[in-house]
Amino acid sequence: MNWPNQNKWIVGGFSLTLLLMGLVSLLSYKNIIALRENANKVQSTYEIINNLSDFYASMTVAESGRRGYIATGNKPELERHLKAVQQMQTELSLLQKQFAHAPLPQQEQVTQLQLLVRQRLVLLKQSIDLYKKNPLDTLTQLSITEKSVRLREQILVILAQIKSEEKKLLQSWLYTSRSHIQSRVILSIFGTILSFVVIDAVFLILYYQWKKHQEITIIQQNIQHEKELIELKSKLFSMISHEFRTPLSVILSSAQLLENNFSKEADIKLLKNLDRIQSSAKLMNQFLTDLLILTRAESGNLEHNLEIIDIESFCLNLVEDIQLIASEKHQIKLISENFCHKIALDEKLLYSILSNVLINAIKYSPNGGEIYLILKCEATKTIFQIQDQGIGIISEDLPKIYQPFYRGQNVEKIMGTGLGLAVVKKCLECYHGTIDVESKVGLGTRFTITIPDQKSRS
Known part of the structure; x- marks a missing residue:
């Protein structure tokens, strides 16, 4: 079957346009997947940081309750201490689960943290038991408190190290995400522009072929062909409008995200922006x-x-x-x-x-x-x-x-x-x-x- 040249150009243009639209949609889909993965990683990091903050708060409450009990003998203070200790153990277990698949150095940090916390809890229990047996033995209490303070300082150092590592990971994920989004947005825009160029080229060729062919035909045939062409344009633009709406929305949202998160002066103001990143993470x-x-x-x-x-x-x-x-x-x-x-x-x-x-x-x-x-x-x-x-x-x-x-x-x-x-x-x-x-x-x-x-x- 011999198709007219016009039909061949239409089929070729449609095929190439659909191929480019499929490529744009695929890139947009990958962009969404990357954003979801990055969001999950960021959410996980925030949960770890929140858990560390909760653990620190519980540790502070536990120490406050112990001191309050030893100072006043008030049983509610002891109950507050025991409740905080239980909360510390729960949060520490959650922290261990969160780092179950983390790199070995981070797992070792969590293990060291658990060891120090156990040692400190033992000291706190010894302090309370000593108070119950001999409330006037202040020298031993002072010795236990000094050991507990030293352990607390070591625990705070490890907590600070873990938080620092999590913030570095967060910064790395954000940088990688920006790079991926930038490249995919560029590819998506390029694919969209190329699709329009192909469509315009197809219609331009069709127009010139149609004009050349209709030069030897009667006015009625010219009008009929013009109506068919107008109808074809209408269908094509309707289809393009429908098919491009989703990828263009993704491109727009990605471009806005890139604009909000990417600074052209990042290399010049890197040190200053590092501090801004930390402040922004806290605000977030x-x-x-x-x-x-x-x-x-x-x-x-x-x-x-x-x-x-x-x-x-x-x-x-x-x-x-x-x-x-x-x-x-x-x-x-x-x-x-x-x-x-x-x-x-x-x-x-x-x-x-x-x-x-x-x-x-x-x-x-x-x-x-x-x-x-x-x-x-x-x-x-x-x-x-x-x-x-x-x-x-x-x-x-x-x-x-x-x-x-x-x-x-x-x-x-x-x-x-x-x-x-x-x-x-x-x-x-x-x-x-x-x-x-x-x-x-x-x-x-x-x-x-x-x-x-x-x-x-x-």
């Missing part, structure tokens, strides 16, 4: 944490476990943690206006509430500014006031600051997600608590958080 971790809390709160699955805590000790530990973030640029001061006894609260939720407000105070305060955490305890409620000397909040923004992702008009140049105060609001709902704000632009802001007595509600 905070963002994920805040987003998880919001999601659980909105679905009604946010855990709320009351436990008796020493609120002054808790605030001291919190200030120490936040001061590490603030470094020397800001000074955080704790003021306790009256005697604060032990109260029933969820320690993790309270930490999330106060840390978010304190971090905001640091973020929006000038270098050298002082930030105050004021603690007030009353018979039926506990009040926390956080006061800064920062840029303040515009009055128009005050009713909206607790909305997720909302950011004020005067903070455009300051990095943030707009989730912090939304998380605070959701956590306070678990306590039936309130948050009030007073702010003057250029002078500072004061947040007042009020939490009613939880025993009367339990």
Whole structure:
């Protein structure tokens, strides 16, 4: 069967176009797979870092409980210590599972960490047993404490090494992902452009052949052929529009991701950007944490476990943690206006509430500014006031600051997600608590958080 030249060009053009479209779709599919794999690796790294942070927090609580028990003989402090020890062992087991398929050096680090933790737990148990037998034997207690502190320092070194390795791996995955995405986006764009070039060439050839052929035909035949050509163009462009929509969407999203994550000045500012990467990783971790809390709160699955805590000790530990973030640029001061006894609260939720407000105070305060955490305890409620000397909040923004992702008009140049105060609001709902704000632009802001007595509600 002898096909006209026009039909041959149409079939050839369609075949080549479909081949190029298939290639673009394949590259787009590989791009999606690579992004998913990278996301899984990043998620795994964040889980490890979160687990390390939880382990450190449990270790701190265990030591605090032991010291509280030895200092006061208070059994709730002993129970808090035992609960924290159990949590440490759980988190350590999870850490071992997470590193089950890791390289040998990392597995050895985890093994060494387990050994040091076991040794320290033995010392903590000896300290408690000694106190039960002879509370006045302070010399032996001091010796045990010194050994425990040395082990703690070794544990912290290993934790820092593991975190450092995980951050390096995260940086490597991000760099590899950017390189792959860049090459695949270029190939996808090239394939798309080439497809359009082939289509245009096919139609150009068809047009010239049709014109040459119709020069010797009557006007009616010319009109008929023109209608057929118009119909063919319509079908072809409809098909192209449908088939390219998905790969073009992938190309666009990948290009946006590349633009947001790739800097042309990366080689020039490498050292500076390394610090930015670390800061961004922390912000991201905070963002994920805040987003998880919001999601659980909105679905009604946010855990709320009351436990008796020493609120002054808790605030001291919190200030120490936040001061590490603030470094020397800001000074955080704790003021306790009256005697604060032990109260029933969820320690993790309270930490999330106060840390978010304190971090905001640091973020929006000038270098050298002082930030105050004021603690007030009353018979039926506990009040926390956080006061800064920062840029303040515009009055128009005050009713909206607790909305997720909302950011004020005067903070455009300051990095943030707009989730912090939304998380605070959701956590306070678990306590039936309130948050009030007073702010003057250029002078500072004061947040007042009020939490009613939880025993009367339990």
